[in-house]
Amino acid sequence: MxxxxxxxxxxxxxxxxxxxxxxxxxxxxxxxxxxxxxxxxxxxxxxxxxxxxxxxxxxxxxxxxxxxxxxxxxxxxxxxxxxxxxxxxxxxxxxxxxxxxxxxxxxxxxxxxxxxxxxxxxxxxxxxxxxxxxxxxxxxxxxxxxxxxxxxxLRAGSPADGAPLEIAASYPFHATPATRRALLRLRAEGMRTQGVRIRPCAGSAGLEYVEIARGALDATVFGWENAWDHAAGLLLVAEAGGAHATLAGTPFRLAGGNTLPFVTARDATTTARVRRLLLGEEPGARP
Structure with missing residues (x-):
């Protein structure tokens, strides 16, 4: 190898x-x-x-x-x-x-x-x-x-204490019902009261990963797993100190078969929190 x-x-x-x-x-x-x-x-x-x-x-x-x-x-x-x-x-x-x-x-x-x-x-x-x-x-x-x-x-760092959490999330186009439900939880009415701000993902997944790696964006949530969109950025964020997890809590597999959506964030704590939001395990998230 x-x-x-x-x-x-x-x-x-x-x-x-x-x-x-x-x-x-x-x-x-x-x-x-x-x-x-x-x-x-x-x-x-x-x-x-x-x-x-x-x-x-x-x-x-x-x-x-x-x-x-x-x-x-x-x-x-x-x-x-x-x-x-x-x-x-x-x-x-x-x-x-x-x-x-x-x-x-x-x-x-x-x-x-x-x-x-x-x-x-x-x-x-x-x-x-x-x-x-x-x-x-x-x-x-x-x-x-x-x-x-x-x-x-590059160092991704961590979100500032008390600052709104900025998340770029994909829309649930062509998603399975389970993935769609998870993505829609981020758009629940209570998100802003929890200090969470959601915006659509930009046209380039690769550039969103750069924003996380340089600490300008707290997290992304993607509902698709094509390796060419994510491989370069996942390593970039990891080497900048960030983390990622699928909805099942496992690492993203390049060959596919991941439980979607998956989260990439500036640190492991933020990754875990966004995953909980997707699962509806935090106040404000749609069940």
Whole structure:
């Protein structure tokens, strides 16, 4: 099994590969997409562009060349071949790639999108890269080696005593009934009286994780488990001192089968509190 010492050798080369992919495939099309360069995968809320496909192809070639024998589990490749997702539970090192996290924002011309890459082996996250090309900001994490944003160490810290708890939560679109009930508890009328403020998740899950890692957001709650949306950010937050848990109280599994929704927060105490809110175990939460 490859480990974090081995993964550390890839921090610089992968950062360069991500920057090159963005420069070649994404930024030339930013605010310059034509109608025929945007299509729907599973409805109007699930868009894909020529930039998504081009960036993923670029990264697939670069990353597998850096680590022979590895495989890329990318959002667009899995859309074409769902069986590829099973590689997350396999024996080969896996690069988990979202070429454009926040495609709808990208299509609208907003800057809130990013490219996500994580390296995992046997279900363990080893390193990650989160790059916001329109803002030229790069966050990296190495298991046991900390998290950084533009080279500056990140510490998530803890919410200030008495301050409202700021949570970004996904809406229960396409959720199972149990997941939907849990997500709706956060929108109960009593939440504000409990010092909890809920806002919708932004268009990019990856950028929400950066906000937690730098202490600008207290927690997120997501109702879906696609590894390419979460892998990079989960390691980033963990290395910044944060924590996460599924609704069942277990760690998030990259290969899927998680009890949703799941919580990521600045510290373990906040993670536990938000989980209790989702379960209806705190005053103000809808039963």
């Amino acid at each position: 490859i480990d974090e010492r081995f993964a550390a050798e890839f921090l610089g080369p992968v950062e360069e590969a991500v920057r090159r992919a963005a420069a070649a495939e994404i930024m030339p099309r930013f605010r310059a997409l034509t109608a025929d360069e945007v299509s729907e995968k599973n409805g109007p809320h699930d868009l894909v562009t020529v930039a998504d496909r081009g960036a993923e192809a670029h990264l697939t070639a670069a990353l597998t060349a850096l680590l022979p024998g590895s495989v890329v589990v990318g959002e667009e490749a899995v859309a074409a071949d769902p069986d590829l997702y099973t590689e997350l539970a396999g024996d080969r090192p896996v690069w988990i790639v979202d070429p454009i996290d926040g495609t709808r924002t990208f299509v609208r011309g907003g800057e809130g999108f990013c490219t996500l890459v994580a390296l995992a082996h046997h279900g363990e996250l080893l390193a990650s890269w989160t790059y916001a090309p329109a803002r030229d900001r790069m966050a990296t994490a190495l298991r046991g080696g900390g998290a950084r944003l533009d080279g500056v160490p």
